Amino acid sequence: MLQYVRFGLMDNLVMVVGGAAIESGIRVLLRGVLGKHIEVRDYKVYMLFIASIGNALSDWLGGIAAGSVTMANGTLIGCVIVSVVCIPFTYKIAR
16 A cells, blocks of 8 residues: 555656646747747647656656556556557647
8 A cells, every 4th residue: 555655646746846847947948949930739739748758757756666667667658658649649630
């Protein structure tokens, strides 16, 4: 039971801290350099991609914190597969 609590704590800690940092960094980039080259509808796709990377990383770190490299790697692979399959379709739908 404790390993699942450690997983959840690490997973959500990484998501909250990372999400705040990424959101503020993206906002700065979008106002500056990227804002001149990216259409508004594409922002959502980029944010999905960033969120999927953050989720994969936080799940992997959660698995490591829980003491299971197998769970960490399996979860990471699952997250990456979903991202690789879903994001291109989302991008096509957004266009």
